[in-house]
Amino acid sequence: MRRETQNILLILLGGALLKIAFTGDYLRYVKPSQQLWVIGGGAVMVALGAIAIGRDLLAARAAAAAESTGDGCGAEHHHSARAAWLLMVPVLAVFLVAPPALGSDSVTRTQARAPQSSAARDAAAFPPLPDEEVVPLAVSDFVARAGWDENGTLTGRTVSLSGFVVQDGGSTRLARMVISCCAADAFPVTVHLAGGSGSELAGLEQDSWIEVTGQVVPGTATRQNSYTPDLTLQSLRQIPTPQNPYEF
Structure with missing residues (x-):
């Protein structure tokens, strides 16, 4: 999996944790006393993902400047990672649809x-x-x-x-x-x-x-x-x- 996909998955998972923490859906999974831990975990994951994306963008700009002669290999490199984005589908499902409590x-x-x-x-x-x-x-x-x-x-x-x-x-x-x-x-x-x-x-x-x-x-x-x-x-x-x- 490419680093870009990993970082976005990390942000989405952290965002899902923050979502259920603030909407109260976290009570389907843990005790009320665990809310702060859920918020903390989600915030850390979002922050780490955002920092990693920022560093990768800076590195990509530096690489693009170094390869300003343009040999056409950059487009092919990005094309090979399209299938990896399909891994985001189950993460989006968790983010948008919270499973019910045990019944x-x-x-x-x-x-x-x-x-x-x-x-x-x-x-x-x-x-x-x-x-x-x-x-x-x-x-x-x-x-x-x-x-x-x-x-x-x-x-x-x-x-x-x-x-x-x-x-x-x-x-x-x-x-x-x-x-x-x-x-x-x-x-x-x-x-x-x-x-x-x-x-x-x-x-x-x-x-x-x-x-x-x-x-x-x-x-x-x-x-x-x-x-x-x-x-x-x-x-x-x-x-x-x-x-x-x-x-x-």
Whole structure:
């Protein structure tokens, strides 16, 4: 690959990083705390590419002045590099079209599991839920409590959860992807939706986002079912896809 193509690819890749950093699309790949690193990486790549192009232009002008006698070889030299520009097509695709966040396909291909944090391994680490009629919880917190909390802090409590729909073999689940650093280490946590109208659940579109309220069915989150607790539905409504689709 010619140096000119390499430099332009470097600028485009850096520009793509800056674009997703400022539009918020970076949240599809990394945690919010990584934004400054994404911006820094993109800025460095753009700067390096621009500096390299500037140096090459100066070198080309000097070479042209030295070859002012003109033997016609310069045009042939540039013609041989045209095919290399085709390598810019996939880079432009990344720049213009951001892939979606991980969704139901990742859930069905990956075994769901309860978060294996120190809190998940220590029943005493689960504090009582707030004294509210409906308690909003992260799906990962709900799944961890359902599978590991020996004190039963979820029992008899109505909670609110939000996530995307996974339709799999006649079963409807609410899911979230949990990441530690970036989308590469993501794993799913899921909740089986029980009760309510079967037709209403079956009619939910794959990967659509919903918010539900309900109560856990005690003892349903086990190792045998990959720590997927049952939630007896009380209400369900569809919501827009959040800008930040992951839990941490």
